Amino acid sequence: MTTSTAIARLNAADPDFARHLDHLLSWESVSDDAVNQRVLDIIKAVRERGDAALVEFTQRFDGVDAKSIDDLILGRERLELALTRITQTQRDALEKAASRVRNYHERQKQDSWSYTEADGTVLGQKVTPLDRAGLYVPGGKASYPSSVLMNAIPAKVAGVGEVVMVVPTPRGEVNELVLAAACIAGVDRVFTIGGAQAVAALAYGTESVPQVDKVVGPGNIYVATAKRHVFGQVGIDMIAGPSEILVVCDGQTDPDWIAMDLFSQAEHDEDAQSILVSPDAAFLDKVAASIDKLLPTMERAEIIKTSINGRGALIQVRDMQQAMEVANRIAPEHLELSVADPQAWLPQIRHAGAIFMGRHTSEALGDYCAGPNHVLPTSGTARFSSPLGVYDFQKRSSIIFCSEQGASELGHTASILARGESLTAHARSAEYRIVADKKGN
Structure with a gap:
């Protein structure tokens, strides 16, 4: 395997820059007709046959030898067992991350309020948590215990009565870190089911899986398509596209740091997007050299290479002011302001899911343990969407007396x-x- 990259180079001064940028950013999230029909058939089967359909699909798609739905239910004691099966170092890291995520989200809680007019009329708003939320967690090798914390903890902070987690266990492969995270985050029930069938079960309920009010959490194209179809029956968090990072740098950060920051998103999957914007052409050259130097050291080098070559870019701009304009045009999921005085530029950022300030703040910290949520708007939807938060698990009723x-x-x-x-x-x-x-x- 050759590990050199051919990352795109763009210049904001070029007449065709806007067209090239739009092409780079384009990503089609709509599933094809075959996937769409398959998902509709699965949803219909779950609605009609409930638990029996879940068992059948889990046998077929996940290779799990389940005799009945009871084989696909994990009790609280199984989650507590997972805590004893992970290392103490892993448990300490999970608990520290959970504490920071909980502390941050406690500040998002909204309270009911009212005011009384001169004639005695009372107007206000009643804030009420959802009764039940469903959390989808990818299973098997592609398991993300951090996503369990980021989705379950805001729900618990909001006061959701019951959090139900679904996680597939392909070929019976159970991720103990995921179950331990569920235990720490306070998940109430776990079903080892996945795919569109799990989303359908949460949305409509079966004999064993309770119907929820909202489905949150990442998944593959079948999960995303199912979430799109059940929206309206239940709430959903978002239809997420591939992960993205945009780094704006003044040219003074270590180029190896920047290259690795770009890798941190590119390693997710081949469709992930990593973009660097800088007014310093020589610095862009240095980062390109760092990319070629560091790529062979990466475990997921082939995925990174495909992502970088297919959707990555190094963009030269006139100055930092134009860098801010490009950043707002892209509206990235993750934005790193790797500059001398990030606070000075912050007021100019209008569209970004999460903003990482300064040279020492890598996006990876936000993924795991900084505190803010890592479930963020992708594909330019930061123009009108926000990170997942406590407010997503609360509803508001108007009060008029x-x-x-x-x-x-x-x-x-x-x-x-x-x-x-x-x-x-x-x-x-x-x-x-x-x-x-x-x-x-």
């Missing part, structure tokens, strides 16, 4: 507007509450 005087006063306004819309019943409903003028009839 009218005093007699308030109902009378508002009734006049409502009546005029309702009759303007030709909704007579609305008008009369409001008018019934209008207090007659004492000087009137």
Whole structure:
């Protein structure tokens, strides 16, 4: 295998820069017709046959010799056993990360509020946690205990009554770190099922799997397609695309550091995207050299190479001001401001999932233990979306209490507007509450 790369080089001064950038950023998230139909068939089967369909699909797709749904349920004692099976070092790391994630998300909690107007009318908002949330966790070798913490802890902080986790165990392969993370995060129930069938079970419920109010967590194209189809029946966090990193550097950070930061996303999968923006052309050359030097040392070198060559780029800009403009145009999932004074540039960043400030703040810290959530908007959706948080597991109800005087006063306004819309019943409903003028009839 040759490990040299041919990473794209772009220059913001080129007339075709915008077109080339758009092409680089494009990613089609829509599944093909075959995948779509297969997912619809799986969802239909789970809705119609419940547990029996889950057992059948788990046997077929995961190679698990399950006789009944009971073979696919893990109790709390199994999660606690996992804690004893991992090393003390791993347990300490999980608990420290969980503590930091919990501490950060505690600050996101929203409380109910109200205010009283002069006539006694009370208006407000009631904040209520979801009753039950479903957490999808990839299984087997591609297991991410960090995702368990990032999805389950905000739900628990929000006050969700029950967190149900689904995680496939292909060929019976159980990841003890994932189960230990579930134990630490307070997951209530675990089913060893995966794929579209797991999403369908969470969305519609079966004899054994409880129906949830929201499904969160990453997965493959079948999982993403299923989440898209069940949205409306349940809430979902997002339809996530490949992982992305954009590094903006003034040319003064160690080029080896920057190369490895780019690798940290490229190693996820071949469709991941790693982009470096800098006004220093010589620095871009140094990073390119570091990429070629360090790539052979990586365990996932082939995946990194494919990602870097296919979707990566080194972009030269006129100055740091233009770097900020390019960053906002890309709206990245992860943005590293690897510059001397990141705080000075922060006000100019309008679109980013998470912003990593300064030369020493690698994106990898955010993935695991910094505290903020690593479930972030991808594919430019940071223009209108936010990281997963406590607010995703809470709902808000409006509170309206009218005093007699308030109902009378508002009734006049409502009546005029309702009759303007030709909704007579609305008008009369409001008018019934209008207090007659004492000087009137």
